[in-house]
Amino acid sequence: MNVSLHRLTTIRLFRGFDGDWLRALEQKCGWREFDREQTILDRDNREGDVFFVTQGSVIVVNFSVTGREIALARIAAGSYFGELAAIDGEPRSATVVALEPCVIGVLAPQAFRDAVTGNAVLSLRLMRRLARIIRISDDRIMDLSTLGAFQRVYLELLRLSHADPDDPAALVIDPMPGQKDIAGQASTTRETVTRAISQLAADGIVERKRKRLRIVDRRRFDSLAAALDPNWGEDSTR
Amino acid sequence: MNVSLHRLTTIRLFRGFDGDWLRALEQKCGWREFDREQTILDRDNREGDVFFVTQGSVIVVNFSVTGREIALARIAAGSYFGELAAIDGEPRSATVVALEPCVIGVLAPQAFRDAVTGNAVLSLRLMRRLARIIRISDDRIMDLSTLGAFQRVYLELLRLSHADPDDPAALVIDPMPGQKDIAGQASTTRETVTRAISQLAADGIVERKRKRLRIVDRRRFDSLAAALDPNWGEDSTR
DNA sequence: CGGAAAGTTGAATCACATCAAAATAGGTGG
DNA sequence: CCACCTATTTTGATGTGATTCAACTTTCCG
Numbered sequence: 001m002n003v004s005l006h007r008l009t010t011i012r013l014f015r016g017f018d019g020d021w022l023r024a025l026e027q028k029c030g031w032r033e034f035d036r037e038q039t040i041l042d043r044d045n046r047e048g049d050v051f052f053v054t055q056g057s058v059i060v061v062n063f064s065v066t067g068r069e070i071a072l073a074r075i076a077a078g079s080y081f082g083e084l085a086a087i088d089g090e091p092r093s094a095t096v097v098a099l100e101p102c103v104i105g106v107l108a109p110q111a112f113r114d115a116v117t118g119n120a121v122l123s124l125r126l127m128r129r130l131a132r133i134i135r136i137s138d139d140r141i142m143d144l145s146t147l148g149a150f151q152r153v154y155l156e157l158l159r160l161s162h163a164d165p166d167d168p169a170a171l172v173i174d175p176m177p178g179q180k181d182i183a184g185q186a187s188t189t190r191e192t193v194t195r196a197i198s199q200l201a202a203d204g205i206v207e208r209k210r211k212r213l214r215i216v217d218r219r220r221f222d223s224l225a226a227a228l229d230p231n232w233g234e235d236s237t238r
Numbered sequence: 239m240n241v242s243l244h245r246l247t248t249i250r251l252f253r254g255f256d257g258d259w260l261r262a263l264e265q266k267c268g269w270r271e272f273d274r275e276q277t278i279l280d281r282d283n284r285e286g287d288v289f290f291v292t293q294g295s296v297i298v299v300n301f302s303v304t305g306r307e308i309a310l311a312r313i314a315a316g317s318y319f320g321e322l323a324a325i326d327g328e329p330r331s332a333t334v335v336a337l338e339p340c341v342i343g344v345l346a347p348q349a350f351r352d353a354v355t356g357n358a359v360l361s362l363r364l365m366r367r368l369a370r371i372i373r374i375s376d377d378r379i380m381d382l383s384t385l386g387a388f389q390r391v392y393l394e395l396l397r398l399s400h401a402d403p404d405d406p407a408a409l410v411i412d413p414m415p416g417q418k419d420i421a422g423q424a425s426t427t428r429e430t431v432t433r434a435i436s437q438l439a440a441d442g443i444v445e446r447k448r449k450r451l452r453i454v455d456r457r458r459f460d461s462l463a464a465a466l467d468p469n470w471g472e473d474s475t476r
Numbered sequence: 477c478g479g480a481a482a483g484t485t486g487a488a489t490c491a492c493a494t495c496a497a498a499a500t501a502g503g504t505g506g
Numbered sequence: 507c508c509a510c511c512t513a514t515t516t517t518g519a520t521g522t523g524a525t526t527c528a529a530c531t532t533t534c535c536g
Contacts, residue, residue, distance in 0.1 A: 117361050432484055
C-alpha cells in the first residue's frame with residue numbers, strides 16, 4: 001500500500017490547506033483500497049464516516065424494489081462522499097460502489113465535524129457543495145417530471161462528452177460507459193438507451209466506433225436535447 | 239404593518255438565540271408582506287437575499303417548457319428559503335410563490351453569510367437543513383424513477399395527512415388542497431389525481447367529505463402505497 | 477341565483493417498459 | 507490465430523400505464 005497516496009492534498013475541499021494542519025488530518029484518516037465493483041458503504045448503515053476519494057472514482061446508487069439501479073451521483077478523485085450522515089447523524093441514504101480501483105481516506109464523523117465547523121472557509125465550501133448537490137437534484141427532478149426518456153438519454157450523453165481534440169466542433173465520449181450505466185443515470189432501461197443512440201446514428205447525428213461515440217452534428221443534437229438547462233457541459237460530479 | 243410580527247424568534251434556525259444578537263439581526267432585515275398567489279422571487283434572478291417566513295407559507299416551484307408546474311418544496315412559517323443563492327452566488331434555481339398571506343423578513347446575502355459562518359451552531363444547523371433537503375430530493379428522484387403515478391399520489395396523500403383526532407386509527411387531510419397542487423407535488427396531472435382518489439373511494443379505502451379526505455382503511459392504503467420510505471408522516475417542509 | 481373554477485369521467489393516443497430472440501463484441505484457452 | 511464462451515448490444519413485437527382531449531358535473535362564491 002503506497003503511503004505517498006495517503007494524502008488529502010488532491011481533495012478540492014482542502015485546497016489551500018497544505019500545511020501541518022492537513023497532515024494532522026491525514027493522520028486521523030483510516031486509509032483503505034477498494035476494487036472495481038466493490039461496495040464501499042451500504043444504504044441504511046448507521047456509521048457516519050466521511051470518505052475522501054484520492055484515487056479512482058465511485059458511484060452513488062439506490063435500488064428500486066424491482067432491483068433497478070438508479071444512479072444518484074458519480075464521484076471522482078478529489079471529491080468526497082458520506083458527508084450527509086456525518087452532518088445529520090441519519091442512516092446512509094444510498095449505497096456507494098467503486099467504479100474503478102480506489103484509494104480512499106476514511107474520517108470519523110466527529111473528526112469531520114470538528115475540522116469543518118471550526119473553520120469558516122471549510123464551512124462555506126461544504127455548504128457550497130451541498131447547495132450544488134441540491135441544484136443538481138432539483139434539475140434532475142425537473143428532468144424526470146417533464147422530459148421523455150430519449151431526451152434524458154441525450155442529456156446524459158451531453159454530460160459524458162468532452163470537446164473532441166481532433167475536431168473542436170464535435171464532442172466525443174471516450175471511453176463510452178456501458179449502456180446499462182447510462183440507463184441508470186437517465187432512469188430508464190438499457191433498451192431505450194440503445195434505441196435512442198441507434199436513432200441518432202441513423203440520422204447521422206452521432207458516429208459509433210468501438211468504445212467511442214462522436215457527436216458530429218451538434219446543432220441537431222442540441223435541438224433534440226432541447227428544453228434544457230443552460231448548465232450543459234458542466235462537471236456534474238458531486 | 240404590525241411591527242411586533244417583525245421578529246425572527248419563530249424561525250427554528252435561530253432557536254435559542256433570543257438575545258440582543260437576534261434583535262440586531264432583525265434590524266438588518268427588510269420586512270415585507272405578500273398576498274396569496276403573489277410571486278416572491280423568480281427563477282434566474284441574481285440577487286441572493288434570504289427570506290425568513292414568520293407568517294403564512296410558500297411554495298417553491300418550477301415550470302416545464304409546456305407550462306406544467308412542478309413543486310419542489312413547501313415552506314411553512316418558522317422556516318426560510320433563498321439560502322442556496324446566498325451560499326453559492328448562483329442565480330435562483332426556482333420560483334417562490336406565497337400560498338397564503340405572508341410576512342417575510344428579507345436579509346442580504348452577505349449579512350446572512352456573516353451571521354451563519356461565524357457561528358458553529360448556526361453553520362451546523364444550516365448544513366443539517368441542506369442535508370435534509372438532499373435526502374428528500376434523492377427520495378423524490380427514486381420515487382419518480384421507480385414508482386407509478388398512482389403510487390406517487392398515494393405517497394403525497396400520506397404526506398399531507400395527520401392522525402384523525404376523532405379516530406386515531408384513521409388519517410385525515412383537512413383541509414384538502416386543490417388537486418392540481420397535489421398533481422404538481424406528485425409530478426402528474428389533475429386527471430390522474432382524480433382517478434387515483436376515485437378508485438380509493440370506490441374501494442372504500444378513503445372517504446371524501448367536502449374539503450376533507452379520510453383514510454379509513456390504513457392497512458390497505460399502506461399496501462397500495464407500498465414500496466416506500468420509512469420516513470412517513472415526517473414533516474416534509476424544507 | 478348565476479357564472480366561474482374545480483373536479484369527474486370516458487375514449488383515443490402515445491411513450492415506454494417488458495419480453496424474447498438474434499447479432500456482435502470481448503476475452504480465454506487451445 | 508481460431509474456436510468457443512459469455513457479456514453486451516441491437517432489434518422487433520407486444521402490453522400497459524398515463525397523458526391528452528373533450529364533455530359533463532359539481533362546488534364554490536359573490
